Amino acid sequence: MAGVIGAIVDGYHDILENYSDPRVKDWALMSSPLPTLAICLTYAFVVKIAGPKFMETRKPFELQKTLIVYNAFQVIFSAFLFREALHAGWFSTYSFRCQPVDYSNSEHALRVAGGCWWYYFSKFTEFMDTFFFVLRKKNDHVNRLHVIHHGIMPLSTWFEHLIKFSEDKAVISSAGMLFSKRWDTNKHESNEQSDRKVNLEQEGDTCRAVKTLIKMISRTPGW
Template identity: 55%
Template structure:
């Protein structure tokens, strides 16, 4: 019992005396428990509850909603980037080592507030995955995707609670800048297949993401060499470690997508997600492709899961132009079943 009481005392001191009192009464800032519960709920929804809900339902068509959502994310990311820049990084912050100003003057408070908004924005990004589930794109709910979205709110919470400003906010400045570009890409891609010709730069988004994580880790780890502003080194481990983790996750995706299988280069985005309803994956080592509901696996063609046979081969990428003739062949095939 004495050990439990001692641990409770340490926890109380950590949460109430060692944290930033400016954010103590802000929503979700009193304890990490609500954030942890929300993150676990997210994982449960996208991996269990959502697929179970959609099991007997057809995929929802959400194109307009997704375009609007991505547009909002562009605006949110740009606003947060602007606030980080004007409240500190493009103002009087030092790129070498920047302590936290805990005063209640204008710029330190703006920095603390934008840190909180950045934290809240991580929850809004859960809808990336919710839309995948509602469209039954379960293959897009990859390990990389779920880890990336599920861990971020919890990670950012600690920064807002104890250090809403200073050196570690560089990662959020860089991350929101990348997100402006990333969600612009998603918005254009969601409009439809006709926009594919404008998305030639998709491959470079993954490279940009990896450069981002290198920059985040380098900026954080430089304090190991010299820390003239006495910034808490634990946050350098925390932020830099996340940068290293996500660098290798994205590097692994890049290697699989652009080195091992050239077919993926036009059909998978930077989070391992298919674009414009097309996907290239591998089933038991066999290449598969899908366009506008048509699939082809090693020369065997299907439409919405129904096997069809053709006297001559055809280019799967042009099957949309032959939809009516193919559907008529499917009808004839059904009659023979």
């Protein structure tokens, strides 16, 4: 058993030391996946246990103005990420086909890496979607799929950004963010306008499927 644990630990350090991008290892939250994992676990605890317990005897918060500001911020942030993907990627030296990643310290290469880091950071800002549901006592929206999706994305994106063979895929996947953000905006707007039972989960699953398809295509050999 000790040998298995030792092999896992050695493999973990081998990946971080020999297969990670040295340019970003000193960036915020990039030196180890453990802080990101801790944040994700805290998110799950808050939205599934602590948050509902806190709101149990309280009235739902009225957050209409807050949601308007939040949605506006997310749309602007998503547009920024999409613009970076175009100007640092497809409208510059990147093509629509797979290609080797530029790991130099050139201005362009660092801009691509920076755009990927902001995409990673955006996964944390999206936690607010769930926090707002909890504060408004919309617990039916905080289902298992929702929590797993939001809770695992920061960790998934961390590995995509830091590990050398994946950074180009993070640039590709950021293109899906602006598309999927419209789903989150619609979801909050619909909840503000009425309490009718609207089947928006299917729309959300479709958006996520499109994002996954973009990633799968970008990783296909020969592209």
